[in-house]
Amino acid sequence: MKPAPFVLHKPGTIAEAVAHLAQIGDDCLVLAGGQSLVPMMALRVAYPSDLVDINGIEALRGISVEGDKLVIGATVRHARFYDPVEPGPLGKLLSGVVSHIAHHPIRERGTFCGSLAHADPASEWCLVAVTLGAKLKLVSQNGERLVAADDFIDGAMSTTREPDELLMEARLPLLGGSARAGFYEFNRRAGDFAIGMALAAYDEVDGVMRNVRIGLGGIEDRAARNAAAEAVLEGKAPAEALFADAGRAAAGSVDPMEDATTSADYRRDLSSVCVERALAAAASATK
Ligand SMILES: Cc1cc2nc3c(=O)[nH]c(=O)nc-3n(C[C@H](O)[C@H](O)[C@H](O)COP(=O)(O)OP(=O)(O)OC[C@H]3O[C@@H](n4cnc5c(N)ncnc54)[C@H](O)[C@@H]3O)c2cc1C
Secondary structure (H helix, E strand, C coil), X not given: CCCCCCEEECCCCHHHHHHHHHHHHHHEEEECCCCCHHHHXXXXXXXXXXXXXCCCCHHHCCEEEECCEEEEECXXXXXXXXXXXXXXXXXXXXXXHHHHCCCHHHHHHCEHHHHHHHCCCCCHHHHHHHHHCCEEEEEECCEEEEEEHHHHEEECCEECCCCCCEEEEEEEECCCCCEEEEEEXXXXXXXXXXXXXXXXXXXXXXXXXXXXXXXXXXXXXXXXXXXXXXXXXXXXXXXXXXXXXXXXHHHHHCCCCCCCCCXXXXXXXXXXXXXXXXXXXXXXXXX
């Protein structure tokens, strides 16, 4: 199928882009990598009257470290993360996670921020952003605002972005020298969306885990931290038996999605396995 007719705008600046969004309103969508939007338009799930293509805006292409944050511009592609984008544990974590997103051609066009704006419950970057406490910068003609990733994503394919706002950049906190981070994903074929995945991160201080962050993706209707698993781990020494306890705590506290191929009970069990394996990956990660 072909998309319904639309008008394409190709602004050269952020000011021009947000002017289009403000002028046209709800019927206007941002085009980033197009790896979700274009198929949705072809299937007529989405039929915007206007698209604002942000790929020509130089100011959105950058990725840089600013203080203790990694700042990722709106058109930074998934493939930029193949090699570590910074020398610490965060760069290494992102370079491991990216290989789970789709296939290479999609990674060459799809963007980090586009994934956040699309808010698929099984998006790896949504899981990373929510678990690590990213802040997202939104811009419109009325100015800029910073929103925590878990306030931005408010359900499956749903965000608190206003129609006139452009997601300009994501700001991910760097992981410190004592940080350990691990990721685990389960799907049936390489390149498929995750059925379940977990991200575990903590600081190892005097032999115990501090600042524990456990996030689950693909299980519930949005990526979310799991307080029950975190409570099991905080202040304890890393150990396999404890990781299994944390997995069970996660499974007991999630509200899993159900679909035609995967039951809620299956996803509940999977959440336990994912948490346990993400923790094992974190514990064995080299500093
Ligand atoms: C076969 C296939 C497999 C895939 N597998 C995975 C996977 O395993 N994991 C995964 O996470 N993703 C997967 N994807 C999706 C892919 O990662 C997309 O790149 C991503 O979801 C969207 O990024 P994009 O830049 O292509 O956004 P687009 O498709 O351009 O846009 C997606 C949505 O976000 C909005 N948007 C985009 N950027 C902005 C912005 N800066 N400001 C405001 N709104 C914006 C658009 O208007 C649109 O509504 C897959 C896609 C395909 C086709």
